[in-house]
Amino acid sequence: xxxxxxxxxxxxxxxxxxxxxxxxxxxxxxxxxxxxxxxxxxxxxxxxxxxxxxxxxxxxxxxxxxxxxxxxxxxxxxxxxxxxxxxxxxxxxxxxxxxxxxxxxxxxxxxxxxxxxxxxxxxxxxxxxxxxxxxxxxxxxxxxxxxxxxxxxxxxxxxxxxxxxxxxxxxxxxxxxxxxxxxxxxxxxxxxxxxxxxxxxxxxxxxxxxxxxxxxxxxxxxxxxxxxxxxxxxxxxxxxxxxxxxxxxxxxxxxxxxxxxxxxxxxxxxxxxxxxxxxxxxxxxxxxxxxxxxxxxxxxxxxxxxxxxxxxxxxxxxxxxxxxxxxxxxxxxxxxxxxxxxxxxxxxxxxxxxxxxxxxxxxxxxxxxxxxxxxxxxxxxxxxxxxxxxxxxxxxxxxxxxxxxxxxxxxxxxx
Amino acid sequence: xxxxxxxxxxxxxxxxxxxxxxxxxxxxxxxxxxxxxxxxxxxxxxxxxxxxxxxxxxxxxxxxxxxxxxxxxxxxxxxxxxxxxxxxxxxxxxxxxxxxxxxxxxxxxxxxxxxxxxxxxxxxxxxxxxxxxxxxxxxxxxxxxxxxxxxxxxxxxxxxxxxxxxxxxxxxxxxxxxxxxxxxxxxxxxxxxxxxxxxxxxxxxxxxxxxxxxxxxxxxxxxxxxxxxxxxxxxxxxxxxxxxxxxxxxxxxxxxxxxxxxxxxxxxxxxxxxxxxxxxxxxxxxxxxxxxxxxxxxxxxxxxxxxxxxxxxxxxxxxxxxxxxxxxxxxxxxxxxxxxxxxxxxxxxxxxxxxxxxxxxxxxxxxxxxxxxxxxxxxxxxxxxxxxxxxxxxxxxxxxxxxxxxxxxxxxxxx
Numbered sequence: 001x002x003x004x005x006x007x008x009x010x011x012x013x014x015x016x017x018x019x020x021x022x023x024x025x026x027x028x029x030x031x032x033x034x035x036x037x038x039x040x041x042x043x044x045x046x047x048x049x050x051x052x053x054x055x056x057x058x059x060x061x062x063x064x065x066x067x068x069x070x071x072x073x074x075x076x077x078x079x080x081x082x083x084x085x086x087x088x089x090x091x092x093x094x095x096x097x098x099x100x101x102x103x104x105x106x107x108x109x110x111x112x113x114x115x116x117x118x119x120x121x122x123x124x125x126x127x128x129x130x131x132x133x134x135x136x137x138x139x140x141x142x143x144x145x146x147x148x149x150x151x152x153x154x155x156x157x158x159x160x161x162x163x164x165x166x167x168x169x170x171x172x173x174x175x176x177x178x179x180x181x182x183x184x185x186x187x188x189x190x191x192x193x194x195x196x197x198x199x200x201x202x203x204x205x206x207x208x209x210x211x212x213x214x215x216x217x218x219x220x221x222x223x224x225x226x227x228x229x230x231x232x233x234x235x236x237x238x239x240x241x242x243x244x245x246x247x248x249x250x251x252x253x254x255x256x257x258x259x260x261x262x263x264x265x266x267x268x269x270x271x272x273x274x275x276x277x278x279x280x281x282x283x284x285x286x287x288x289x290x291x292x293x294x295x296x297x298x299x300x301x302x303x304x305x306x307x308x309x310x311x312x313x314x315x316x317x318x319x320x321x322x323x324x325x326x327x328x329x330x331x332x333x334x335x336x337x338x339x340x341x342x343x344x345x346x347x348x349x350x351x352x353x354x355x356x357x358x359x360x361x362x363x364x365x366x367x368x369x370x371x372x373x374x375x376x377x378x379x380x381x382x383x384x385x386x387x388x389x390x391x392x393x394x395x396x397x398x399x400x401x402x403x404x405x406x407x408x409x410x411x412x413x414x415x
Numbered sequence: 416x417x418x419x420x421x422x423x424x425x426x427x428x429x430x431x432x433x434x435x436x437x438x439x440x441x442x443x444x445x446x447x448x449x450x451x452x453x454x455x456x457x458x459x460x461x462x463x464x465x466x467x468x469x470x471x472x473x474x475x476x477x478x479x480x481x482x483x484x485x486x487x488x489x490x491x492x493x494x495x496x497x498x499x500x501x502x503x504x505x506x507x508x509x510x511x512x513x514x515x516x517x518x519x520x521x522x523x524x525x526x527x528x529x530x531x532x533x534x535x536x537x538x539x540x541x542x543x544x545x546x547x548x549x550x551x552x553x554x555x556x557x558x559x560x561x562x563x564x565x566x567x568x569x570x571x572x573x574x575x576x577x578x579x580x581x582x583x584x585x586x587x588x589x590x591x592x593x594x595x596x597x598x599x600x601x602x603x604x605x606x607x608x609x610x611x612x613x614x615x616x617x618x619x620x621x622x623x624x625x626x627x628x629x630x631x632x633x634x635x636x637x638x639x640x641x642x643x644x645x646x647x648x649x650x651x652x653x654x655x656x657x658x659x660x661x662x663x664x665x666x667x668x669x670x671x672x673x674x675x676x677x678x679x680x681x682x683x684x685x686x687x688x689x690x691x692x693x694x695x696x697x698x699x700x701x702x703x704x705x706x707x708x709x710x711x712x713x714x715x716x717x718x719x720x721x722x723x724x725x726x727x728x729x730x731x732x733x734x735x736x737x738x739x740x741x742x743x744x745x746x747x748x749x750x751x752x753x754x755x756x757x758x759x760x761x762x763x764x765x766x767x768x769x770x771x772x773x774x775x776x777x778x779x780x781x782x783x784x785x786x787x788x789x790x791x792x793x794x795x796x797x798x799x800x801x802x803x804x805x806x807x808x809x810x811x812x813x814x815x816x817x818x819x820x821x822x823x824x825x826x827x828x829x830x
Contacts, residue, residue: 071420080490116682253494
């Protein structure tokens with residue numbers, strides 16, 4: 001489904017008059033990045049020129065202003081480019097707030113009171129599943145254990161799984177070697193891409209199972225390749241290899257389709273969410289019993305604010321959140337949400353794992369650290385999205401040296 | 416929800432080397448129009464420079480190329496700005512094809528064979544509800560009656576309803592006068608906006624019912640104002656006035672919410688669709704029994720192609736399609752879809768009405784004609800989206816004379 005990604009981002013910096021910065025980004029896979037940039041530019045007037053304290057002190061209000069502007073919302077509402085851009089701006093503001101507080105975002109969020117947390121959430125359209133009072137009850141129940149879990153998180157990190165061995169097109173040798181390395185590195189779950197060729201998938205999953213043994217979880221990811229019937233048919237011959245979850249079996253919009261698939265492929269769990277566009281979709285995935293695993297994404301929905309709503313929904317329904325990552329900066333950003341969830345929302349990391357892909361971390365000022373198959377809790381202030389200035393300069397489109405060098409060879413592919 | 420619309424459009428013209436043109440547009444309500452323009456510009460390379468006959472002879476393939484580009488689809492997939500832009504380009508191509516055939520679009524579509532029709536539809540993700548074979552059966556069943564219905568359509572037109580009397584903020588006198596005029600003009604249904612103030616709504620709906628009498632249908636439109644519980648509570652005191660439908664009671668993404676509302680407010684029918692972003696959402700609205708009335712929109716989804724899929728889904732489920740219109744050019748465009756549906760898909764206009772608002776038609780080269788509360792079938796070649804060159808010049812952003820004149824008085828509102 002994504003055969004030739006050209007990892008890109010609409011990169012947002014909010015600057016105070018005093019020169020402080022907050023960084024956020026909307027991840028894209030190449031063409032179309034310029035549309036996300038246009039959307040960020042259209043949103044900018046809604047936040048620029050206002051007092052910093054007023055903006056950072058009311059990120060719930062700012063979130064509402066960005067997502068409910070009476071004209072811009074027509075382009076969604078709350079979906080697609082305009083919503084991804086709103087999320088990038090909000091993430092940049094949260095990054096700025098965390099930097100000013102001198103804390104990593106996960107810690108900043110984990111030290112807010114339950115009332116401060118619900119104040120940044122837009123409960124509109126959620127109340128049939130989650131009210132403000134429900135959310136407060138969840139957060140208050142988690143309060144007594146915050147300190148203990150924070151200490152444990154700092155000591156032990158947060159569990160991860162790796163997609164590194166599982167890309168389509170790898171030779172069997174490479175798949176086996178990378179799967180073996182993953183287990184040696186401490187990962188207790190790996191993920192393989194599937195959906196291009198069934199007999200290849202059977203062979204690859206069998207091989208992976210032989211290499212990792214019976215105790216390491218194997219998830220598979222179809223990247224929306226199937227309709228409902230195809231998903232059920234395709235998974236049947238793979239079931240014998242004890243799959244843990246099937247990810248994105250069909251259209252990310254198809255709540256009822258996921259529910260039908262889940263009913264038929266159990267005990268294989270159904271996971272989705274990286275393309276679910278807002279909290280109303282997640283609400284329905286949960287209400288319909290359509291998913292076993294909720295995969296939020298740091299750069300698809302309306303930023304930290306909406307992801308807090310999604311974490312609260314998942315906690316209400318008792319559904320584990322296993323965030324999507326990879327791309328550029330998604331690991332760096334999403335770890336903060338999972339760690340906040342552990343400390344202050346769901347209060348558990350059981351059956352929770354953050355995706356990890358060993359790719360492009362060198363471009364970030366605070367790259368993720370993986371130790372024994374676990375994310376080490378970041379200590380530096382901020383939300384994780386800041387790219388190194390040298391990387392930004394090198395890859396800036398269209399005038400960065402990398403683009404200038406490549407344009408000679410292939411102008412048609414240079415967007 | 417849309418308090419200050421500044422009716423706008425990302426306007427698309429496809430031009431052949433021989434100078435023929437096809438026109439399409441993505442309707443917006445002001446700010447953000449520039450993002451839709453950016454999206455159209457990003458899609459343009461996917462169709463420009465190719466042989467005209469190849470493009471127009473394979474609009475199914477072109478549709479797939481525009482909506483499934485492996486990089487651009489990340490911005491949706493198939494939703495929001497990128498999808499609206501794809502729809503505008505596809506509508507422009509259909510307009511060109513109809514002009515070259517010398518036929519209005521509804522007639523061009525109605526003369527295609529069932530096989531030619533299904534060839535332009537993307538059945539991906541629909542097959543659990545509608546297969547290609549299902550669609551062929553629907554279209555073949557309607558074939559014998561095509562000629563008779565076409566003759567009747569040309570003689571009698573297609574039923575309309577009017578939203579002209581029902582805007583919030585009108586005085587009672589104005590509401591009563593416009594409602595009276597609507598009935599005198601032959602409309603058998605009017606629509607009122609609701610959701611700002613319940614006691615006002617009760618008063619306005621009562622007044623409207625007194626004026627139009629018991630036999631004219633009154634629909635109400637909440638423009639997404641409520642959550643599920645609020646919708647049910649708000650509608651209870653309005654039920655005594657025999658409402659025909661409640662439109663957009665809640666989030667356009669909330670299939671399950673609409674189903675819950677429908678279950679509780681019957682016999683008031685539930686209608687939605689103007690913001691439903693693609694065929695997968697419509698599939699679910701139908702599968703979940705969430706709507707009584709399906710309101711497709713000409714400029715929200717992936718153009719004529721996806722709207723044909725939606726018409727076929729509605730026919731499969733036996734659900735009446737009552738298209739959304741208004742805005743700029745929506746009446747002009749959507750009438751073609753409803754008339755095609757009547758002649759060649761559902762084969763009936765019973766309980767079907769196209770929305771009509773008496774606004775901005777003077778800017779179009781083939782403005783809709785309403786006679787005795789019915790749309791007169793357009794006779795001129797094309798799909799209806801062409802704006803008069805003088806209007807385009809006058810209102811072009813940012814250099815048209817209208818913008819230049821207004822910029823002096825209010826630059827901040829000039830986007």
